[in-house]
Amino acid sequence: MSKTIIANWKMNLSLNKSLILLEKILPALENNKNKIVICPDFASLGLSAIAVSGSKLFIGAQDCADSLEGSFTGEVSARVLREIGASYVILGHSERRIFQLENDALINKKIKTALGAGLKVILCLGENIKEKKAKLTKKVLQVQLKNALKGVDKKESRNILIAYEPVWAIGSGKALEAQEAGEIAEFLKSKSLDLIGRRLEILYGGSVSLNNASLFLKNKNISGLLLGGASLEAEKFISICSI
Numbered sequence: 001m002s003k004t005i006i007a008n009w010k011m012n013l014s015l016n017k018s019l020i021l022l023e024k025i026l027p028a029l030e031n032n033k034n035k036i037v038i039c040p041d042f043a044s045l046g047l048s049a050i051a052v053s054g055s056k057l058f059i060g061a062q063d064c065a066d067s068l069e070g071s072f073t074g075e076v077s078a079r080v081l082r083e084i085g086a087s088y089v090i091l092g093h094s095e096r097r098i099f100q101l102e103n104d105a106l107i108n109k110k111i112k113t114a115l116g117a118g119l120k121v122i123l124c125l126g127e128n129i130k131e132k133k134a135k136l137t138k139k140v141l142q143v144q145l146k147n148a149l150k151g152v153d154k155k156e157s158r159n160i161l162i163a164y165e166p167v168w169a170i171g172s173g174k175a176l177e178a179q180e181a182g183e184i185a186e187f188l189k190s191k192s193l194d195l196i197g198r199r200l201e202i203l204y205g206g207s208v209s210l211n212n213a214s215l216f217l218k219n220k221n222i223s224g225l226l227l228g229g230a231s232l233e234a235e236k237f238i239s240i241c242s243i
């Protein structure tokens with residue numbers, strides 16, 4: 001079955017390295033059955049979009065502004081992202097929640113702005129280690145989901161994918177067990193049905209590697225993967241996409 005695989009390159013590559021990586025992965029992924037979305041940094045996005053045009057790969061941004069235009073120095077509009085070839089945007093990533101202090105209200109505004117501009121949203125949710133130890137995972141996820149989807153209707157929500165990413169698993173080399181990720185995915189699907197009348201698709205992210213990717217992809221509740229580190233090396237990435 002076809003799954004969605006998102007490559008979140010974060011701020012790890014130069015423009016040159018981004019284009020070289022695309023050059024390596026594009027021919028190998030030409031006939032891949034999965035939906036593959038590459039998310040370069042803003043500055044590399046335009047040329048990356050040109051590089052993938054005519055292929056089956058999609059381009060995504062790693063963030064966008066909460067308004068479409070105006071005097072917001074340094075911000076990037078979802079409308080311009082669309083214009084230069086992005087189809088997706090990652091919103092609510094824990095690194096932005098932590099380092100840029102993004103809260104649920106801002107993320108909700110960004111989601112509505114991005115959907116309005118015609119982007120598909122990859123909404124990241126996840127508990128931190130303290131919350132996990134206190135057995136608050138489901139509670140935290142439920143609040144994040146509810147706040148993120150406030151004012152989003154069922155029709156618009158068809159353009160939202162959820163990436164469940166436990167914060168403690170990101171970049172740590174310690175992924176969640178696939179079975180547990182599947183149970184959380186089922187939980188998030190039923191909560192999204194309650195909230196907006198649609199069972200959203202749930203991806204897993206957080207230390208996915210060539211060793212564990214197939215376990216997540218095999219799980220019936222998990223619709224795909226959000227890869228950080230494993231998306232930066234051509235061979236590894238191609239192998240995961242080809243599972």
Ligand code: PGA
Pocket residue numbers: 008165169170171172173205206207208226227228229230
């Ligand atoms: P990781 O990152 O795969 O390097 O853990 C995932 C992410 O932050 O999206």
